[in-house]
Amino acid sequence: MKQILDCIRQEMEQAFAACGYEEKYGMASLSNRPDLCQYQCNGAMAAAKAYKKAPLAIAEEIAAYVKQSETGNQFFEKVEAVPPGFLNLNLKGEYLADFLEQSQRTEKFGMEQPEKPEMIIVDYGGANVAKPLHVGHLRPAIIGESIKRISRYMGHQVIGDVHLGDWGLQMGQILTELHHRHPDWVYFEEGYTGEYPQEAPFTIADLEEIYPTASKKSKEDEAYRAEALEATFQFQSGRRGYRALCKHITAVSIPDLKKNYANLNVEFDLWKGESDVQEHIPGMVEKMKQDGFAYISEGALVVDVTEETDKKELPPCLILKSDGAALYETTDLATLLEREQLYHPDRVIYVVDKRQELHFTKVFRCAKKTGIVRPETELTFLGNGTMNGKDGKPFKTREGGVMRLEYLIADVEEEVYRKMDDREMSKEEARDASRQVGLAALKYGDLSNQASKDYVFDLERFISFEGNTGPYIQYTAVRIRSILKKYAELEKTEKESQTESQKLLPPSGEGETDLMLVLARFGSTMQTVFEEKAPHKLCQYLYEISNAFNHFYHENKILTEENTARRASWIRLITLTVDMLVTGLDLLGIETPERM
C-alpha cells in the first residue's frame, strides 16, 4: 500500500499543478515543528522566486485549492498557509486510523515489495581462522547482520558471507611456528606422497596460543618473517603437507567461530574463505594480462586504477607480489569473480573497518575496469568506525590488550544479571533474560551510532535501562505484552471477543494521535533505513515509538476503559505498536524477552 507521505505529496503536487505551478513544488515532508502541524510543504517559497509572486500568496492559493478539492478534504483536517509561505498540514483522524487499519491487516505493515527483487551479497564477517574473535570484529558483525536482515525484509534476495581470512601471511606464520615446534611431523616431510592423518594434531586452544606467538616473532625477527613468507608462497603454490595442515586449521576454527557468532545472534549463509577462490586466480590474472590491464611495475603485477577526477594519484591495484604470491586484493577480486558466476549479484555490500577504504576503492575500480563485474553492479563500501574506550582510544582491556569478544559479551551479561536481582524470576529465566538484554544493550549501543563514526563504549550507559538504550525499547515491548496477556484473560470472562471485529477508531487524544502518527511512518522509515544503510535511524525510530507509546500509556487507562469498542481499538493499537517494535528490534538482530 501507498505510504502516507506519498499520498500527501501527490495531493500537494496535484494542487500545485492545478494552480499553474510546476508539480515539483508540492514536495511535502514531516513537520519539523510538531507543535504547529503534522506535515509541511515548503514549495510555495521555492516557487515564489520562479514565478515572481509573494510566497504567502502562493501558499494561500494552494491551501484554498486543497480545501475545496474532494481528495484534499478526505485527507486533511487542516491546511494552513503561514508566513512567510509555509503550508501546514494536519491529517484527519479517520484517515489516519484507516491507514493504520490497513497496515495492520497487511503483511509487513503494508510495505510494498520491490518490483524487481535484487540479489544482494553482504560481506561482513572478516574473521580469521586460528584467531579468536575480538572487539574489532564486533561492529562489522553487528552492523552487517542488521543490514542483511533489513535488506531481506525489504523483499530482496540476500546472502550473508563471512568471507574467512584463511589464505594470507597468517597461515604462513602458523605453518612456520608449527614447523619449528614439530619438525618431525609428517606434514613437513618433503616428497611424502602418502595420506595425511584425518585428525588435526592441535586444538583451537593450541591455535589461540600459536598464532599470537608466530605473529609476534614475525614482526621482531627478520629471518622468521622470511620463513613465513616462503611458507605462505609454498602453501599458496599447493604444497601438499601445508595444504593439509591448513585444512586442519580451518576445520578446527570454524565450529568455534560459528559458536561465537551465534552468541551474537549473527548467522551467515556462506562460510566461504579466501582459499575457496584460489582456483579462479590464474585464469583471472592471465586474462588481465591478455586484455592489457595488468603490467609489471617495480617487480609486481599491477593494474592502474586512477581516474581523471582524482585529486591525488591512487597507488595501483596489486595483483601479484614480486615473488608471485597473491594478495588481499587478488583474493577479493577472485571472490567477486566467483560471486558474479554463482550469484550474479546486483549489489555487493562490504561492511568492514573504514580504514580499509582505499583497499576497496582499488578493488572496486579494478573489478569494473577489467570486467570482473558488470558495469551496473553496485559495489558498496560501508566502512565502520571503531569502538573506543572512555579515553577515546580504541577499546582495550585493563591490561592494554585486545579484548576477546566472548569476554566482552560475558561481562555485559553478568552486569545485567546483577541488576535483575530483584525480579521475580527463576534463576534460569533471569539468566536467559539477562543474556537477551545484555546483547540488546551491546548491540543497540553500537547500532544507535552512525556506522561510519567511532563511538565510545560505556557499559554503564548502555545497560542503564534509561533513555535511548536497547533495554528501554525491550522494556516497552515487554510491558505491552504484559498488558495484552492481562487483556486476554479478561476477555475470557466476557461473552464475546470484540478485538477482531473492532476497527481502529480515530484517535481520541493527543497521546493517541502522536502514537498513530509515529506508527504510520513505519514503511517510509524502513525505506530510508534500507536506502541509506543506516540502522541508527531505525534505532531512533524505535525510540520514538517507545516514547510515544509510554506517553499514550500514561494518558489512558486501557484495561479499565468502559467503552468496550474504544478499549478493543486501543488493544489493537498497542498490538500494532508491539509488533512494530519487535519487528524493528529483530531487524537490528535483537530479541525481545518474554519478561525482564
Place this chain on the structure above:
RNA sequence: GCAUCUGUAGCUCAGCUGGAUAGAGCACUGGCUUCCGAAGCCAGGUGUCGCAGGUUCGAAUCCUGUCAGGUGCACCA
C-alpha cells in the same frame, strides 16, 4: 607532505539532499503509584553548531579558506 573523515549543551550523540524557536539521552532539581510493569511519566535551565569569509529571502546544513583531532597512503590482511 598528499588524501580523507570528524569538530553541535558539562558528558554521549542525533539533525547535514538549506527553511519557522538547533534536538534527544545522561547528569542536576522538583512532582506523579488506592488503578494496565515507576526499568515509567510530567515539569525545569544550559549552546560563539571549531573559527573566518562567501552564496541565499533564509546556512549547523552548500562553497572557499583556516585551526584542531583521527585515519590512510604498493608487495600485511
